[in-house]
Amino acid sequence: MKLIKNIQSIAKEVILQEAHALQNLAVLIDAEFENCVQTILNAGGRVVVSGIGKSAIIGQKIVATLNSTGTPALFMHAADAIHGDLGMIQSNDVVVVISKSGNTPEIKILVPLIKRTGVKLLAMVSNPDSYLGRNAHHILHAHAAQEADPLNLAPTTSTTVALALGDALAICLLQVRGFTHDDFAKYHPGGSLGKRLYLKVEDICSHNEVPSVPETANLKTIILEITSKRLGATAVVNAQGLLTGIITDGDLRRMLKQYDADALFSLSAADIMTKNPIAAMLDDYAVNVLEMMQSKSITQVVVVQEGLVVGFVHLHDLLKEGLV
Known part of the structure; x- marks a missing residue:
């Protein structure tokens, strides 16, 4: 097998060419793209995405992204649509048909059938002057000069x-709808991603002991408390029970x-402790606590409620939950 070019050079050329196409795509975002977003919002139904060949595969990914970001969507294969699947379109849906040329035979058959349903048709097409582009209500201009x-x-x-244009559409719809962190968590409950979105400190700290000593505690008491609770640390509290x-x-x-040996046993917790330690609250997200630990290079955090020590979170807890 004869290798004409260096493999690394070929790979870089492909990536740079596609990156250049994406830069050009950003320039094409205009009022017509905004019209497409508003059309979907105003319709109030689902986004039905259709295509054939590689466009069909991209369409399925766009549908997945839309669904996970709060825009109900489904995929309708262009070939299957003319054999019964067209019945999945409802009156308040919007149909997005993906086709580079906009002139393939399947698309030319499908477009009139979609328009007959009375729904809005959006064309994601490279050539706006194609059959698909001319017959669509609005155009998502996915210009690609060359493969x-x-x-x-x-x-x-x-x-x-x-794919990038589909992502842009989904994220615009997400932000216009005010889709929140909590909304996202509802659609991603499984695996480590789900835990990063919904797991809170109160879900973790209840499994741990709560090591705590008063400010007046001597060295022996401190060591025994740290050793018995096995978290590598103890909280120090004042006479009112508040974390200090x-x-x-x-x-x-x-x-x-x-300190020398003679001075060690005259020390109290107040002499040894790190004052005003970093603390977490029960309703803090575990992933935020993890980021805090990593930024401060610490392995445990005291959990407080109204200043009172109610628990501990250790880095090992976050490791067990798959957040690291």
Whole structure:
């Protein structure tokens, strides 16, 4: 097999060519794109996406993105539509047909049938002057001057452009609708992604002991509390039970270097503790606590409610939940 070009050079050419096409795509976003977004919002129904060949595959991904971001959508294969699947279209739906050329035989058969239903038709097409473009109510201009393959035949750049344009459509609909973090969590309850979206501190800290000593506690009491609760730290509280500090294994090691043997046993928790420690609340998202731990290079966080110590979250807890 004869290799004409360096493999790395070929790969870079493909990526740069597709990146250039995406940059050009951004320039084409105009009032017509906004009309497409408003058409979907005003219809109040679902987005029915259709296509054939590689466009059909891209259409299925766009449908998945729309559904996961709060816009009800379904896929209708262009070939199956003319054999009964057209019946899935409801009166308040919007149909998006994806086709690079806009002139394929299947699309020419499908377009009049869609228009007969009375719904709005949006064309995601590279050539607005194609049959599909001329017969659509609005156009999502997915311009791709040339495919990435040297024969200009294999759908590559055109599918990348269509995919990106579909993402842009979905995210615009998400933001206009005011789709929230909590809304997103409803559609992604499974796996580590789901946990990142809904898992809160109160779901984790209840499994742990709650090591705590008063400010007046001596060294022996502190060591026994840290050892028995096995979290590598203990909270320090004042006479009212409010959090004032934290003592970790690291604090104890640093203390041993700082003081001589005679002074060690005269120290209290108030002398050793790190004052005003970072704390989490029960309704904090676990993923936010993880980010806080990583940024501060710490492995445990005290959990408080109205200043009172109610729990601990350890880095191991977050590891077990698959957040790391």
